[in-house]
Amino acid sequence: MMMREEEDPIRLxxxxxxxxxxxxxxxxxxxxxxKKRPLxxxxxxxxxxxxxxxxxxxxxxxxxxRFEDISDLLLALERLGTSMLTKEKNLTTEEVMAAVxxxxxDIDVVNLDELEx
Numbered sequence: 428m429m430m431r432e433e434e435d436p437i438r439l440x441x442x443x444x445x446x447x448x449x450x451x452x453x454x455x456x457x458x459x460x461x462k463k464r465p466l467x468x469x470x471x472x473x474x475x476x477x478x479x480x481x482x483x484x485x486x487x488x489x490x491x492x493r494f495e496d497i498s499d500l501l502l503a504l505e506r507l508g509t510s511m512l513t514k515e516k517n518l519t520t521e522e523v524m525a526a527v528x529x530x531x532x533d534i535d536v537v538n539l540d541e542l543e544x
Contacts, residue, residue, distance in 0.1 A: 443467050
């Protein structure tokens with residue numbers, strides 16, 4: 428999805444731009460630089476990719492998870508509020524399990540370690 432220039436939050440300095448041909452010739456140098464700040468790999472006049480360090484990537488993943496957790500919490504609070512206002516009956520875990528046709532025994536045999544892969 429293309430973003431209009433005035434909406435794009437990225438502000439680039441000339442030192443942040445690396446032509447893909449230069450990048451290919453000196454990958455190690457640019458990997459070291461990317462640990463300090465993002466590098467924008469260009470092809471022609473367009474930025475084609477962003478290279479960031481592993482620590483920065485991990486921080487982005489943590490921030491994304493935090494955002495998703497907050498979003499889930501807000502949705503749960505909204506649903507709880509709606510339920511309280513409309514006096515809807517909340518389903519119990521047992522009612523949900525019966526509706527989808529699973530039992531506690533079905534859940535007990537699941538190896539949680541296999542699900543994380």
